[in-house]
Amino acid sequence: MASTGTYTLPGGTWNRLALSYYSTPIFIFVSVTMIVVWLIVTHIPTRRRLPLPLPPGSYGLPWIGDTFSFMAASMSDVGHRKWIESKRRKYGPFFKIQFMGHPMVMMDAPGGNKFMFQNEAKYMDTYWPPQVPALLGPDSIFMMAGEEHRVARRYLARFLDHAVVSQYFERVQTRAVEHFAEHWEKKEIEDSDVFVTAALDKTILFTFSVMCTLLISMDEGPQMDELLSKFSMWSRGFLSLPINLPGFAFYDGLKVRRQLLDLIGRYITQRRAELTEGPGSNPAKPDMLTSLLTVADDNGELLSETKIKNTLLTFLYAGFDSSSTALAMTIYYIAKNPHVYDQLVQEHRSILEQKRRKGDDEALTREDLSAMKYTWAVIQESLRLQPPVTGTFRTAKTDLECNGYSIPKGWTMMWNTMNSHHDPKFFQDPSTFNPVRFEEPPSNLTYLPFGGGPRACLGNEFAKMEMVVFIHHLMKRYKWTLVDPEDPVVRDPTPRNQNRTLIKVTRITL
DSSP states (O other), X not given: OEEETTEEETTTXXXXXXXXXXXXXXXXXXXXXXXXXXXXHHHSOOOOXXXXXOOSBOXXXXXXXXXXXXXXXXXXXXXXXXXXXXXXXXXXXXXXXXXXXXXXXXXOTTHHHHHHHHHHHHHEEEEOOTHHHHXXXXXXXXXXXXXXXXHHHHHHHTTSSHHHHHHHHHHHHHHHHHHHIIIIIOTTTSOSSEEEEEHHHHHHHHHHHHXXXXXXXXXXXXXXXXXXXXXXXXXXXXXXXXXXXXXXXXXXXXXHHHHHHHHHHHHHHHHHHHXXXXXXXXXXXXXXXXXXXXXXXXXXXXXXHHHHHHHHHHHHHHHHHHHHHHHHHHHHHHHHOHHHHHHHHHHHHHHHHHHHHHTOOSOOOHHHHHHOXXXXXXXXXXXXXXXXXXXXXXXXXXXXEETTEEEOTXXXXXXXXXXXXXXXXXXXXXXXXXXXXXXXXXXXXXXXTTOOGXXXXXXXXXHHHHHHHHHHHHHTTEEEEESOXXXXXXXXXXXXXTTOOEEEEXXXXX
16 A cells, blocks of 8 residues: 555555646546536437427526526516516517526416416426425425325315315404504504504514414414524525535525424424323314324325425415515505505495494404405505516426427426516506406416416415405504615515515504
8 A cells, every 4th residue: 555645545656646636727627528518418408300399599508598597587576577578578478498407488478377287287297496395395285296286285275275264264363463462552562653663574473473373373482483583594495506505595494494394293293192182181272283183185094294294384384475475565565555555444444334333343254354355456466566476387298389389398387477467468557556457357377476277376265364354454553654665676585675664654543
């Protein structure tokens, strides 16, 4: 054995030469060249004979393509819209790019959206950028495909159907009253009738506490604060590059995911014990966790603990993040449009005055929700301008044809709300905030705040109820203005004002 400094390697002089070579610029150049050649060979789309031409567009650099420009644009409302508009001007509404090493077709509306929604069950697989399945986990319903997804969706839909949402209403109403009393009304929190607060922080507190109550019966307190903090760190990984090294958001997200699953696991263990003990001094809570532990699927089997953990993780995040930012954006647009606020005052004052004439208390009823048509239109218009999710991805399982073009097997497709929500063909004067446009129901192929097709959001009816309840309690107590009307909208990954929708609030009584 020959010694080479601190290394002992076979081969004596040869290894001294080898070590010297490995540290030279020549080796670095050759290595980088080989990697680049490998990327080019493995990521250039297959040149097969296809019955129709490929969509217009550009692949850009191997693997990289439009990855960085698309991700950077997706971090802001204006940037995302301008990126889409620039591509549409150059290539038309139906075009290809390369994203994270995959050729991807941006579908047009309504034709491309209809094509995806009608054919995805048979001819497409779900696709996400690699950081998303790693952060959500393989047992998340978002990651499932085919029959597995259909079975899981049928199973979970029973917890969000119309009858169950009606049962949730009383608990959401109670939570709203408690929320405003605890976080808006207390003088030790806000010591005058005029105060400044971050609306987004308030809406996050409300929606997160609602989901914790309904899913795992967790009350507000230090444990909920810790859980919310971990969710905030975890969610930042979704718009990051999938680099699992310290200092990167993806690395932190994976670390926090493990912590979240451990915390949920402790709740599952505790609940199993309560169910085993049976009714008594500490009965099991009537929430989704209890249902997941006791309600069998279509095959008569209970979910595994791993699936329960991932289901609760997915529902907790999906149930609070999108609703909280949608509410904050609605508060933002109401403040920017005083005539909208005035019309909302009329609607909510009418409901309250009717209750007072009858001698009823002011608690909301389900019938009151049906009367808040303008309120829901305001929320819908906010969702049009700032949808929580801008689109989703699918992968072709076989060669497909759409709009006179071929989409080869293995290619990715994406429907994108920016292709329709801001298109004057579907929404006249799209940059104007105009809730009246929703007096007529919009098309489910051009208005997609909750997605579409077989993967449309399971909780859209619940989200509608929750948001309308919150806006009612806000309207009956306060009026507000924006501290910074020019506060830009960013995405992280859902839309929010950069300064968290700071508002100057004045107490009122309707």
